Amino acid sequence: MDLSAINPVLLLASLMVAATPILLGGIGELVVEKSGVLNLGVEGMMITGAIAGFAATIETGSPALGFLIAAVAGAALSMLFALLTQYALANQVASGLALTLFGLGLSSLMGQGYVGLKPPSTPKLDIPLLSDIPFLGPVLFQHDPMVYIGIAIVAATWATLKYSRVGLVLRAVGENHDAAHALGYKVRLVRCAAIGFGGAMAGLGGAYLSLVRVPQWTEGMTAGAGWIALALVVFASWKPWRVMVGAYLFGGITVLQLNLQAAGVKIPVEYLSMSPYIITIIVLVIMSSGRGKAALGAPASMGRIFHATG
Amino acid sequence: MIRLEKRAQPSKVWTYATPLLAVVLTMLAGGLLFAALGKDPVLAIRTIFYEPLFGQHASFYLPQLLVKAAPLVLIAIGLSLGFRAGIWNIGAEGQYIIGALCGAGVGLAFYPTESVLIFPLMVIAGGLGGWAWAMIPAILKTRFGTNEILVSLMLVYVAEKLLIGMSLGLMKNPEGFGFPGSRNLAHYPSATSWIDQSLGLHWGVAAALIAVIAAYILLTRHMLGFNIRLAGQAPRAARFSGVNPNRLVVFCLGTSGALAGLAGLFEVAGPTGSVTDSFNVGYGFTAIIVAFLGRLHPVGILLAALLMSLTYIGGGIAQSQSELQLPAAAIQLFQGMLLFFLLATDLLTNYRLRLTRGATA
Amino acid sequence: MQKRTLLKGAVAALALAASPAFAESHGGEKTKVGFVYVGPITDGGWTQGHHHSATEMLKELGEDNVEMVYQENVAEGPDSERVMTQMALDGADIIFTTSFGFMDPTINVAAKFPDVKFEHATGYKTAPNVSVYSARFYEGRAIQGTIAGQMTKSNVVGYIGSVPIPEVIRGINSAYIHAKKVNPDVQFKIVWIYDWLDPAKEADAAKVLIEQGADVILQHTDSTAPLAIAKEAGNVIGFGQASDMYEYAPSPRVSSIIDNWAPYYTARVKAVMDGTWETTNTWDGIGPGMVGIGEITDAVPADVKAQAEEMKAAIAAGTYHPFTGPLKKQDGSDWLAEGEVADDGTLAGMNFYVEGIEGDIPQ
Incomplete structure (x- = not known):
C-alpha cells in the first residue's frame, strides 16, 4: 500500500473532468424536472449527443462545432419525448424509457462509420497567471473550456431559476400546472422548452465523453452516465449548486476508487461504488422528513400529465 | 387547428384499435428505415412478425415466446397494480436481481442435496427477497414521505453492484476454474424451475399466467382492486371512503416487488441457469413499458409482453439470416418506434380529436 | 406425463401445418x-x-x-x-x-x-x-513485459485489468515475470474496472495510473481509450489489445497483441466441408498464428526490439515457455522448480499472483 502515490492535485483535477458529463446531463434534467416533467431518457439523449458531436467534429475538424451539433441533436431527440408527453399526453415514465431504447439504437446505427477514428483534440485553456498558482492552478485552471462552460451553465441556471421571470414561470408550471395555466402561462410551451434544454445539455454531456474524456466513439459508451445524471438531480434535491456538488461526489468516487486500487489499497470495489446511491437515498430521506415537503424542492406536479380543459 | 377533447369514458373501440394502428404505423416507418439501410422492407417485416409465429420453425419459436414473455408479464402485472393507484415502482429491475440472488442463494446452499423441498424454499426466498427490496421505498414513503420513484430507482444500482459482488465472490462456482458466475441451477434437478425445457415451460411461465388471472379477479371482483382504482382516479374520494393510503403503498410495492423477485428466481433457476454479472438484461425496465402498452390491464399486459417478445425473437431472426443481415441497432430502433407509436396512439382512447377553425388555443 | 406429450403433439402439428407453404430450401x-x-x-x-x-x-x-x-x-x-x-x-x-x-x-x-x-x-x-x-495470450504478454520493463523510466507499469478471471491473471503474471527479468526495480500497479469494454472507465483508469507515476500502460480491456489518454499525457506508451490499434502508432502504441482467429476458423470450417471435423481442445499461441504480435515501432530502441523479437521467435518455435521456473507464488511458496514448465491445467485455472506483485486478486 502506498497512499503517497496519490497526488491530490491530479486527483482533484481529474475529478473535475470525470464529473463534467454527469454535471451537464444533471443540470439539464434539473430544469426539466423543475418544469414538472420527469424524463428518464437522459441516457438515450446523451449517447445520441456523443455520436452526433463526434461525427460532426470528425467531418468539420472543429470540436466547438461538434459540441454545438451535439446539443442540437440532444434537443432534437428530446422533442420526440415532448411530442409524446405534451401533445399525445403519453405517460412520462414509459416515454422516457422508450426514448433511451430509441437513442441507443439510433446512436449505434449513426456511429457505424466512426469506429476507430480519432477526433481532433479539444484545446486546453491554459489561463495565464491563474494556472500558475500552486495547487489551485492545476486543479482549477488548466482544463478544457467545457469544464468551465459546464460550471457557467450551472451558475446561469441557478440565477435564472432564482431571479428571473423565466425562472418564476418555470417553477410555477412545475408546482401547479393548473394554476399556472389559469394565470395565462403557456404550460405546454414552457415544458417543451425545458425538455429541449434538458436534451441539449444531455447532448453536450455525451459529446464531452466522446470528444474529451475518452476521446473516441464506441457503441453504448455512456455506460449508464445518463442514469447517474438522474440520480444526481435527486441527490441535489433540485438545487443547481448541489448538482455540482453531487457530480463531484459521484465522479469523485469512481476516480478515488481507481486511485485507491492503484495505490494497492484492498477495497471492496462493488461496495464502494454503491455508496453514492445509498447516500442519495439517505439525503432523500433526510430532506423529506426534515423540514416538510417544501424544503425538498421536488416540483409538486412532477410526472403528472397536463391537459388544459377549456 | 386540432383540439383535444377528453372523453367521458375511454373509447372501447380505440382501446382495441390503437395497438393495431400502432403496429401498422411501425411497420410503415420501420419499412422505410429498413429500405433506407438497403434491406428488403417487406422481407424484413415479414421475418420479424411472421417467421416466429407461422414460419418453418414456429414449433421452436412459439415456446420461446413464452420464455421471453414470462418475466415481463410477471413483473408488469405487479407494477400495473401500483401504477393504477398512482404508486410508482420503477425499481423492479433491482427487485428482480435481489429475488434471483436470494432464491439462488438458497438453492446453492443446499447443493448437492436432492429434495422436493428445495425448490419451494427457493420460491419463497425469491419472493421474499424482491418483497423486502421493495419494502425499502415503501417504508420510506409511508414513514417519511420519500419519493418512491427515486428510491426504487437508486436501489436498482445498488442491486446491480451487489450482483457483481456475488458472482465474483460468495456465489462463485468453486468448480468453475476461477471464472465468475455460480453453479448452473438448471443442471441441479431439485433447484431448477424448468418443467419441460423443450416445451419452453418453466414455473415462471405458469406463475405469469396465474398472475394474469389473479390480477384480473382482483381488479374486477375484489374490494381491494376497487380501492386501487379509486386511489388512482380520485385520491380524495378514496380517502373519504376510508382507503388507507399507507396500506395501499405497502400492498402495491410489496406485491410488485415480490412478483419481480419471483420472476428473477424463475429466470435464474431455469433459462439463465446461473448467477453471473450479466444476469440481468433489463426486464425490470422493459416491464414498465409493457405495463403501459398493456394499458395496465392484465390481459393487455399479457398481449403486450408477447408482442415485445415477438420483436425480440423476430428481430434476432432478421439479424442472422444472410439475405437480410439487419444490424442489431436497426432492430433496437425499430422497437423504439413501436413503443413510441403505441404510446402516442393511446391518445385516441382517452381523447377525441376535433378539427376547429380559428381557435384561440 | 400424458398431458405433456399431448401438448408437444399439438405444437408439432401446428408447426407442420404451417411449414410446407413457407418451407425454404436449404440452399444447395x-x-x-x-x-x-x-x-x-x-x-x-x-x-x-x-x-x-x-x-x-x-x-x-x-x-x-x-x-x-x-x-x-x-x-x-x-x-x-x-x-x-x-x-x-x-x-x-x-x-x-x-x-x-x-x-x-x-x-x-x-x-x-x-x-x-x-x-x-x-x-x-x-x-x-x-x-x-x-x-495463449500470455505469450504475447511476455513480449509486452520485456518491452515494458526496459521502456519504463519511472519503473512503474500500470495494468488495467477487466474481470479477475484466470486469463487476465495469467496475462498479469506473464508480463510481470518478464518485466522483472529485464528490470529488477519494476513495480506493477493494477486496477480492475470489472468490465471488458467501458471506454470512460478505461480512460479514467489509465489517467489514474499515469498520475500515480506509470509511464507504460498495459491493458486487458478492449477499447482504445487508454491509448488515447496515453497520447494526451505525452511520454507514456501502451499496447494494442485484441486488435492492432495501429492508429495510435508509432507512439503511444508501440506494439500489440492481435487476436487472429482466421487460420483457426478457416481450418475448422474446412474440416466440416471435408467431413474430418472432430472434437478438439485447442489452445494455440504465437506459433500457429492465433496470437499475433503487432509491429514493434521505432519508438522502441533497436536492442529492446531485437530482444523482443528474439523471444517471439523462441516462443513460436516452442523452445521457450513464458512460465519457466524457478518461480514462486506471491506468498513466497514454491511453484516451479528451476527449468520446470507450468502445466496447462494450472495455467487454465490460475488464481494466484507470482512473487513480487503487490496487492490481492479481488474475490
Missing part, C-alpha cells in the same frame, strides 16, 4: 457457418476481432462454398441459447460462440443438434460435437 451444398457475438461487431476489440477473422475465413474459402451468418449483441443466458438454436434450425453446419458466458448454452443446444458442430471460445466444456478454442 454451401456450408453454412454461424457466429454468435456478445458485443457489437464495431467494438474495436474482442468482437470486432472475431468478426474480422470470420470475414477473412469467408474470403479464404470463397462465398461460393460458404454462407456466413452472425448475430451481434447477444446477451449471455437464454437469449444466446435461442440464437444458437435458431441458427441450427436454419441449417447452420457449424456455429462459433465467442464468449465465455455462452458455455452452458452451447452445451445445451449442441445436445439437441448432434449433427451440427459447435465451437466455443475460451470455455472448458466439450462434447462429441463441441470443441473449445482459446489463445
Whole structure:
C-alpha cells in the first residue's frame, strides 16, 4: 500500500473532468424536472449527443462545432419525448424509457462509420497567471473550456431559476400546472422548452465523453452516465449548486476508487461504488422528513400529465 | 387547428384499435428505415412478425415466446397494480436481481442435496427477497414521505453492484476454474424451475399466467382492486371512503416487488441457469413499458409482453439470416418506434380529436 | 406425463401445418457457418476481432462454398441459447460462440443438434460435437513485459485489468515475470474496472495510473481509450489489445497483441466441408498464428526490439515457455522448480499472483 502515490492535485483535477458529463446531463434534467416533467431518457439523449458531436467534429475538424451539433441533436431527440408527453399526453415514465431504447439504437446505427477514428483534440485553456498558482492552478485552471462552460451553465441556471421571470414561470408550471395555466402561462410551451434544454445539455454531456474524456466513439459508451445524471438531480434535491456538488461526489468516487486500487489499497470495489446511491437515498430521506415537503424542492406536479380543459 | 377533447369514458373501440394502428404505423416507418439501410422492407417485416409465429420453425419459436414473455408479464402485472393507484415502482429491475440472488442463494446452499423441498424454499426466498427490496421505498414513503420513484430507482444500482459482488465472490462456482458466475441451477434437478425445457415451460411461465388471472379477479371482483382504482382516479374520494393510503403503498410495492423477485428466481433457476454479472438484461425496465402498452390491464399486459417478445425473437431472426443481415441497432430502433407509436396512439382512447377553425388555443 | 406429450403433439402439428407453404430450401451444398457475438461487431476489440477473422475465413474459402451468418449483441443466458438454436434450425453446419458466458448454452443446444458442430471460445466444456478454442495470450504478454520493463523510466507499469478471471491473471503474471527479468526495480500497479469494454472507465483508469507515476500502460480491456489518454499525457506508451490499434502508432502504441482467429476458423470450417471435423481442445499461441504480435515501432530502441523479437521467435518455435521456473507464488511458496514448465491445467485455472506483485486478486 502506498497512499503517497496519490497526488491530490491530479486527483482533484481529474475529478473535475470525470464529473463534467454527469454535471451537464444533471443540470439539464434539473430544469426539466423543475418544469414538472420527469424524463428518464437522459441516457438515450446523451449517447445520441456523443455520436452526433463526434461525427460532426470528425467531418468539420472543429470540436466547438461538434459540441454545438451535439446539443442540437440532444434537443432534437428530446422533442420526440415532448411530442409524446405534451401533445399525445403519453405517460412520462414509459416515454422516457422508450426514448433511451430509441437513442441507443439510433446512436449505434449513426456511429457505424466512426469506429476507430480519432477526433481532433479539444484545446486546453491554459489561463495565464491563474494556472500558475500552486495547487489551485492545476486543479482549477488548466482544463478544457467545457469544464468551465459546464460550471457557467450551472451558475446561469441557478440565477435564472432564482431571479428571473423565466425562472418564476418555470417553477410555477412545475408546482401547479393548473394554476399556472389559469394565470395565462403557456404550460405546454414552457415544458417543451425545458425538455429541449434538458436534451441539449444531455447532448453536450455525451459529446464531452466522446470528444474529451475518452476521446473516441464506441457503441453504448455512456455506460449508464445518463442514469447517474438522474440520480444526481435527486441527490441535489433540485438545487443547481448541489448538482455540482453531487457530480463531484459521484465522479469523485469512481476516480478515488481507481486511485485507491492503484495505490494497492484492498477495497471492496462493488461496495464502494454503491455508496453514492445509498447516500442519495439517505439525503432523500433526510430532506423529506426534515423540514416538510417544501424544503425538498421536488416540483409538486412532477410526472403528472397536463391537459388544459377549456 | 386540432383540439383535444377528453372523453367521458375511454373509447372501447380505440382501446382495441390503437395497438393495431400502432403496429401498422411501425411497420410503415420501420419499412422505410429498413429500405433506407438497403434491406428488403417487406422481407424484413415479414421475418420479424411472421417467421416466429407461422414460419418453418414456429414449433421452436412459439415456446420461446413464452420464455421471453414470462418475466415481463410477471413483473408488469405487479407494477400495473401500483401504477393504477398512482404508486410508482420503477425499481423492479433491482427487485428482480435481489429475488434471483436470494432464491439462488438458497438453492446453492443446499447443493448437492436432492429434495422436493428445495425448490419451494427457493420460491419463497425469491419472493421474499424482491418483497423486502421493495419494502425499502415503501417504508420510506409511508414513514417519511420519500419519493418512491427515486428510491426504487437508486436501489436498482445498488442491486446491480451487489450482483457483481456475488458472482465474483460468495456465489462463485468453486468448480468453475476461477471464472465468475455460480453453479448452473438448471443442471441441479431439485433447484431448477424448468418443467419441460423443450416445451419452453418453466414455473415462471405458469406463475405469469396465474398472475394474469389473479390480477384480473382482483381488479374486477375484489374490494381491494376497487380501492386501487379509486386511489388512482380520485385520491380524495378514496380517502373519504376510508382507503388507507399507507396500506395501499405497502400492498402495491410489496406485491410488485415480490412478483419481480419471483420472476428473477424463475429466470435464474431455469433459462439463465446461473448467477453471473450479466444476469440481468433489463426486464425490470422493459416491464414498465409493457405495463403501459398493456394499458395496465392484465390481459393487455399479457398481449403486450408477447408482442415485445415477438420483436425480440423476430428481430434476432432478421439479424442472422444472410439475405437480410439487419444490424442489431436497426432492430433496437425499430422497437423504439413501436413503443413510441403505441404510446402516442393511446391518445385516441382517452381523447377525441376535433378539427376547429380559428381557435384561440 | 400424458398431458405433456399431448401438448408437444399439438405444437408439432401446428408447426407442420404451417411449414410446407413457407418451407425454404436449404440452399444447395454451401456450408453454412454461424457466429454468435456478445458485443457489437464495431467494438474495436474482442468482437470486432472475431468478426474480422470470420470475414477473412469467408474470403479464404470463397462465398461460393460458404454462407456466413452472425448475430451481434447477444446477451449471455437464454437469449444466446435461442440464437444458437435458431441458427441450427436454419441449417447452420457449424456455429462459433465467442464468449465465455455462452458455455452452458452451447452445451445445451449442441445436445439437441448432434449433427451440427459447435465451437466455443475460451470455455472448458466439450462434447462429441463441441470443441473449445482459446489463445495463449500470455505469450504475447511476455513480449509486452520485456518491452515494458526496459521502456519504463519511472519503473512503474500500470495494468488495467477487466474481470479477475484466470486469463487476465495469467496475462498479469506473464508480463510481470518478464518485466522483472529485464528490470529488477519494476513495480506493477493494477486496477480492475470489472468490465471488458467501458471506454470512460478505461480512460479514467489509465489517467489514474499515469498520475500515480506509470509511464507504460498495459491493458486487458478492449477499447482504445487508454491509448488515447496515453497520447494526451505525452511520454507514456501502451499496447494494442485484441486488435492492432495501429492508429495510435508509432507512439503511444508501440506494439500489440492481435487476436487472429482466421487460420483457426478457416481450418475448422474446412474440416466440416471435408467431413474430418472432430472434437478438439485447442489452445494455440504465437506459433500457429492465433496470437499475433503487432509491429514493434521505432519508438522502441533497436536492442529492446531485437530482444523482443528474439523471444517471439523462441516462443513460436516452442523452445521457450513464458512460465519457466524457478518461480514462486506471491506468498513466497514454491511453484516451479528451476527449468520446470507450468502445466496447462494450472495455467487454465490460475488464481494466484507470482512473487513480487503487490496487492490481492479481488474475490
